[in-house]
Amino acid sequence: MSKEEATSAFRVIYASFNLAIPPSLLHDPMTALLEIWDSLLIRRYIPQLSGVLIAHDEHMFLRSSAAIDGDGAFATVPAAIKALVWAPHVGQRLEGKLTLSTSSHVSLLVHGTFNASISSMHLPTSESLALAESNSTSFERPNRGAQVWSFVEGYGLDGVDEHARGDAEAEHDQQQQQEEEEEEEEEEGRKSTGYWAKEDGGRLGGENGRIVFTVIG
Incomplete structure (x- = not known):
């Protein structure tokens, strides 16, 4: 405990990642991106972000085309988002x-x-x-x-x-x-x-x- 004022543990992070697009959403890759972040990652601790994902915005693809390697059914494409995370650190x-x-x-x-x-x-x-x-x-x-x-x-x-x-x-x-x-x-x-x-x-x-x-x- 401390008499000093509290500080904010919220951080804005710009993150890039490889998105795997399922065959059913190859016609709408942005929906695939939003579904993953909204249904699987929101309000969860994400090691790559070093915090709990609170909200995300400014979604974009870093390449104009996706790639399908070998016999895989999923297409992969690099993407990026702006993320708001809650990331307290020791000493805060x-x-x-x-x-x-x-x-x-x-x-x-x-x-x-x-x-x-x-x-x-x-x-x-x-x-x-x-x-x-x-x-x-x-x-x-x-x-x-x-x-x-x-x-x-x-x-x-x-x-x-x-x-x-x-x-x-x-x-x-x-x-x-x-x-x-x-x-x-x-x-x-x-x-x-x-x-x-x-x-x-x-x-x-x-x-x-x-x-x-x-x-x-």
């Missing part, structure tokens, strides 16, 4: 919406589409910082100024112990809200078991549940 800062909190990890949704996960080992706790200091051979304390997090089990999703409330109306409103959120989580097959909080009580993700984090792999 992204922003995600918190969707799940457990003692082992938190799950995020980036751009409402891509899943990300932050392991609890990357959320510094008082125990992990103490261990790092005891193992350090430097005179300077490691992780100086690092925020210390702890996982709070069994509390309401707004970070307040519902049994500690004396206001019956507020308790009812919170319970209703929690039931609605639990129903949404159960539909997705996921359920938070608590939340991560700082020593001062601040909750991971803040009021809007958004987290800026650093890609490490």
Whole structure:
């Protein structure tokens, strides 16, 4: 996680490739090109593009004729496209919406589409910082100024112990809200078991549940 602003992982790439045109589409090679990219490659990770294909445009053939080699039924022709890909890299800062909190990890949704996960080992706790200091051979304390997090089990999703409330109306409103959120989580097959909080009580993700984090792999 980081206090710095998130950056965009979207990239525009111009790619060339050899297109295999099936016999049924020899009369319409552009349809063959569009069908392959729309039905087989869209929203998939493509190693040649080093990212997930989001959209494509500016399709063109690099040669005016196709070739059929040997006894093959497919004609091949070099082609090119302009592709929009989502390609985050190690060290890049992204922003995600918190969707799940457990003692082992938190799950995020980036751009409402891509899943990300932050392991609890990357959320510094008082125990992990103490261990790092005891193992350090430097005179300077490691992780100086690092925020210390702890996982709070069994509390309401707004970070307040519902049994500690004396206001019956507020308790009812919170319970209703929690039931609605639990129903949404159960539909997705996921359920938070608590939340991560700082020593001062601040909750991971803040009021809007958004987290800026650093890609490490």
